[in-house]
Amino acid sequence: MQKAEVKKEVVHDANIPKVGRDVPAPPQEVFPVSPEVCPYLQPATGTFPLCTRKEVRAEKALVVSIHDVSPATRAGTERILADLKSAGLDRASLLVVPDHHHCGIVSGDPEFSKWLAAACAQGHEAVLHGYFHLRENRRTDGPIKRLITRSYTAGEGEFLDLEKAVARELLERGRSAVEACGVSVSGFIAPAWLLGAEAGQAVREAGFQYTTRIATVSDFVTGAVHSSRSQVWSVRAGWRRTCSLAWNALLFQKTLRHPLTRIGIHPPDWDHPAIRRQILKIADMALAGREAMTYEGWLTRMRVKPRSY
DSSP, rough: OOOOOOOOOOOOTTTTTOOOSSSOOOOOOOOOOTTTTTTTOOTSSSSOOOOOGGGGOOOEEEEEEEEEESSGGHHHHHHHHHHHHHTOOOOOEEEEEGGGGSOOOOOGGGHHHHHOOOOOOTOOOEEESSOOOOOOTTTTHHHHHIIIIIIISSOOOOSSSSHHHHHHHHHHHHHHHTTTTOOOEEEEEGGOOOHHHHHHHHHHTTTOOEOSSEEEEEETOOOEEEEEEOOOOOSSSSHHHHHHHHHHHHHHHHHHHHHHEEEEEEEGGGHHHHHHHHHHHHHHHHTOOOOEOHHHHHHHHHHOOOOOO
């Protein structure tokens, strides 16, 4: 006597082929993409597969960095940190500019120093971020350099082409100024991630443990270079904001399977509601399968754990 066949309903991802004629692909649980993350590129269903939940491992991390932190941007930085905390993110890498646009040394502002020390005591990290965060235009700049220093970044690629001796002097002065606020500094990140060869050598020789570029995180302790492209928004014009929203929605999908997701925030981002909403939504979705860490914390963990990518 034949047994009645029992059929089980299984949800399939159309992109995963069946193992055999009668063996279905495993069920897929997917993360949806909401209009807050990508207001332009939604399919008719409003969601599409990003990453199966079993692919999200506990060792994955999210690093949020806030750029251009200084007395001039402290209020904006506090607002960003408060919103991130409400989203469940309790630590970030704070990229501190020692003398932001020549407006005064950070250690000369007692209130800022006290605030920065308190933030680091709560789990955030202070990172040296240039010195003045400015690069003067030069008559000798060629077309490509003008494009990089005036269009890609509005005259702020300070460490793009510094001589090693000049860079080393600014690095030492900058680290001393930030550490005088009562915090320790182990990393350096150049303004706009533009770090020239001689300046990069100066960073290593000055004893910094790491630096990042827009697509990599370099650990000077182990020599490892970790591939990870940072999400970042450009808000100087309407077309830049529109492109940023679309690009970062796509980039978020691409990096979901990577061990490290990076989000770079600038204080002016918070002046634009659509940008702010997308950043917070992406952070919230990333935290579903990642641990919030600082760059220093993530690299410390990676030094004792094998690379899984």
